[in-house]
Amino acid sequence: MTTDTPTKTPAARGRGVRQGPVDAALGLAGLAGFLALVEVVPRTGLVSPDYLPPTSRIAGALADELADPAFWTALGDTLTGWSVGLLIATVLGVAAGTVISGVPYLRRATASTVEFLRPIPSVALIPLAVLLYGTDLRSTLLLVVYAAFWQILVQVLYGAQDVDPVPDETARSYGLSARARIRHVVWPTALPYVMTGVRLAASVALILAVTAELVIGSPGLGARIAVAQTSQAVPEMYALVVVTGLLGLVVNVGARAVERRALAWHQSVRGEVAV
Amino acid sequence: MRRLLVGFTAALLVSTTAACGSSDPSTSSKGGKAAVKVGVIPIVDVAPVYLGKEKGFYSKRGIDLTLVGAQGGAAIVPGVVSGQFQFGFSNVTSLMIAADKNVPVKAVANGVASTGKDGGDFAGIVVKGNSPLKTAKDLEGRKVAVNTLKNIGDTSVRESVRKAGGDPSKVGFVELPFDQMPAALDGGQVDAAWVVEPALATVKGKGGRVIASNFVDLAPDLTVALYFTSQQYAQKNPELVKKFQEATRESLAYADSHPDEVRKVLTTYTKIPESTLQAMTLPKWPAEPNRASLDTLGRLGERDGLLSGTPDLDALLP
Numbered sequence: 251m252t253t254d255t256p257t258k259t260p261a262a263r264g265r266g267v268r269q270g271p272v273d274a275a276l277g278l279a280g281l282a283g284f285l286a287l288v289e290v291v292p293r294t295g296l297v298s299p300d301y302l303p304p305t306s307r308i309a310g311a312l313a314d315e316l317a318d319p320a321f322w323t324a325l326g327d328t329l330t331g332w333s334v335g336l337l338i339a340t341v342l343g344v345a346a347g348t349v350i351s352g353v354p355y356l357r358r359a360t361a362s363t364v365e366f367l368r369p370i371p372s373v374a375l376i377p378l379a380v381l382l383y384g385t386d387l388r389s390t391l392l393l394v395v396y397a398a399f400w401q402i403l404v405q406v407l408y409g410a411q412d413v414d415p416v417p418d419e420t421a422r423s424y425g426l427s428a429r430a431r432i433r434h435v436v437w438p439t440a441l442p443y444v445m446t447g448v449r450l451a452a453s454v455a456l457i458l459a460v461t462a463e464l465v466i467g468s469p470g471l472g473a474r475i476a477v478a479q480t481s482q483a484v485p486e487m488y489a490l491v492v493v494t495g496l497l498g499l500v501v502n503v504g505a506r507a508v509e510r511r512a513l514a515w516h517q518s519v520r521g522e523v524a525v
Numbered sequence: 526m527r528r529l530l531v532g533f534t535a536a537l538l539v540s541t542t543a544a545c546g547s548s549d550p551s552t553s554s555k556g557g558k559a560a561v562k563v564g565v566i567p568i569v570d571v572a573p574v575y576l577g578k579e580k581g582f583y584s585k586r587g588i589d590l591t592l593v594g595a596q597g598g599a600a601i602v603p604g605v606v607s608g609q610f611q612f613g614f615s616n617v618t619s620l621m622i623a624a625d626k627n628v629p630v631k632a633v634a635n636g637v638a639s640t641g642k643d644g645g646d647f648a649g650i651v652v653k654g655n656s657p658l659k660t661a662k663d664l665e666g667r668k669v670a671v672n673t674l675k676n677i678g679d680t681s682v683r684e685s686v687r688k689a690g691g692d693p694s695k696v697g698f699v700e701l702p703f704d705q706m707p708a709a710l711d712g713g714q715v716d717a718a719w720v721v722e723p724a725l726a727t728v729k730g731k732g733g734r735v736i737a738s739n740f741v742d743l744a745p746d747l748t749v750a751l752y753f754t755s756q757q758y759a760q761k762n763p764e765l766v767k768k769f770q771e772a773t774r775e776s777l778a779y780a781d782s783h784p785d786e787v788r789k790v791l792t793t794y795t796k797i798p799e800s801t802l803q804a805m806t807l808p809k810w811p812a813e814p815n816r817a818s819l820d821t822l823g824r825l826g827e828r829d830g831l832l833s834g835t836p837d838l839d840a841l842l843p
Contacts, residue, residue, distance in 0.1 A: 300731065301708045380600045384609025385564070385593055467567075467596040476596055477567050479704040482727045483796035 347406025577776025
């Protein structure tokens with residue numbers, strides 16, 4: 251994204267080295283505690299193991315899943331829906347946001363429409379998706395793009411609003427070209443917002459991809475969860491749920507890593523302790 | 526700056542549209558065979574078409590069959606009407622409701638039928654093992670779970686209550702997916718549940734009891750579901766519809782006489798655990814819908830207010 255090489259202050263670098271493994275260890279401990287809880291609760295009879303199998307049984311079902319080629323196909327379908335949807339939403343969101351914030355009339359004309367459309371839950375569009383695209387990937391995409399688009403659009407709008415008028419005017423009076431002003435004034439201000447938008451959208455896109463598959467039956471992990479549910483295959487269902495959870499974790503960690511790289515020069519990252 | 530932005534945006538839009546357009550629509554024929562998509566719910570009821578596909582009943586008639594698993598009729602009826610699927614599987618009450626609302630659906634082949642055996646059907650009203658409820662009459666003032674309100678479930682449960690001498694208007698219904706019913710019953714959230722296989726086998730396996738077979742109470746050998754298409758498609762492709770009918774009829778007959786193969790094909794598209802698979806009561810797959818049972822179902826649908834009038838079965842049925 252940027253041509254600058256990440257330069258950390260010695261203090262930040264020192265913290266990163268010492269803090270990283272500690273945080274990772276704490277994160278793993280938290281996860282291990284949760285897994286232990288799921289192992290114990292059904293065994294004590296607090297919850298019937300028929301409906302919440304202990305961790306060990308879920309792990310067994312997960313191993314079976316990993317050995318099934320159909321599982322990998324489903325995972326691929328979900329990742330395709332997620333990534334393509336996120337890409338389309340990002341491109342559309344950044345484009346629309348740039349255009350809207352560049353034209354003051356447009357900004358005022360669309361403000362209430364954006365606020366009206368944004369809270370509409372994507373799942374409410376399921377009948378429309380089915381009508382247009384049946385149960386294939388495009389139905390998933392419609393839902394994913396709708397949900398992720400607003401996350402990015404709104405962040406781009408905020409970012410563009412946040413451009414400091416003083417450097418902007420200064421750049422103008424020094425006769426910087428439009429390209430140079432975007433590069434040196436607008437871009438550095440808006441980019442952190444855009445990255446936040448993309449990071450939020452990445453998680454939302456994953457949730458909507460799985461939801462679409464679950465509810466509509468478009469191919470992917472969600473559809474596989476639904477089949478396991480209707481088949482009364484409880485451990486398999488939880489195994490698949492665990493996979494979607496892990497996927498969410500990976501997406502979040504990945505999005506944060508991308509954000510940190512892209513914004514290595516920015517105050518918010520330079521001052522940030524390792525996550 | 527503005528000109529730059531406009532150019533930038535236009536480029537992005539073009540690239541996005543290109544990306545969207547790259548997913549080409551399914552071709553109408555492949556290797557001389559007609560590509561046919563059927564929207565099905567991945568449950569026991571549709572095992573015959575999976576089996577028929579495996580046995581080549583469709584391909585030998587020039588049909589390249591693709592079975593698309595959808596989550597329930599909510600996705601199938603609009604999918605068929607909008608042409609996403611050429612055929613679909615749906616329960617008969619949903620089809621009658623659709624026809625009643627002038628949705629252009631046309632049944633083409635039988636889907637699935639009740640076994641007609643009281644206490645030995647693939648669907649039933651179940652209670653927990655220690656429940657005080659003994660018959661459908663005891664459901665008065667109780668909470669009963671059905672998968673969809675205002676459909677075949679509550680209509681048939683009401684008929685069971687009526688037959689047992691109770692007042693169906695005193696029964697409270699709640700909507701729950703079939704797969705959640707065993708847990709809801711165990712947890713006491715509902716007093717009884719109308720379940721189908723494999724949830725029925727799950728409940729029985731935990732000591733639950735069947736207090737009434739609602740499909741059997743409704744009509745002898747009730748036709749529960751049908752394969753259907755849209756009226757436009759039926760008019761445009763009479764030959765193909767005929768071939769699909771023949772292939773489906775052959776599949777139904779084959780499934781009915783080969784229960785072991787049915788249980789085996791179920792493992793290919795469901796995840797029903799082996800123990801449940803063997804314990805399950807399979808439905809019946811007669812070649813033709815039972816007209817008399819559908820007349821009864823239509824009448825009850827009208828009585829319960831699901832339908833605005835007596836359904837025109839001549840127009841709906843093949």
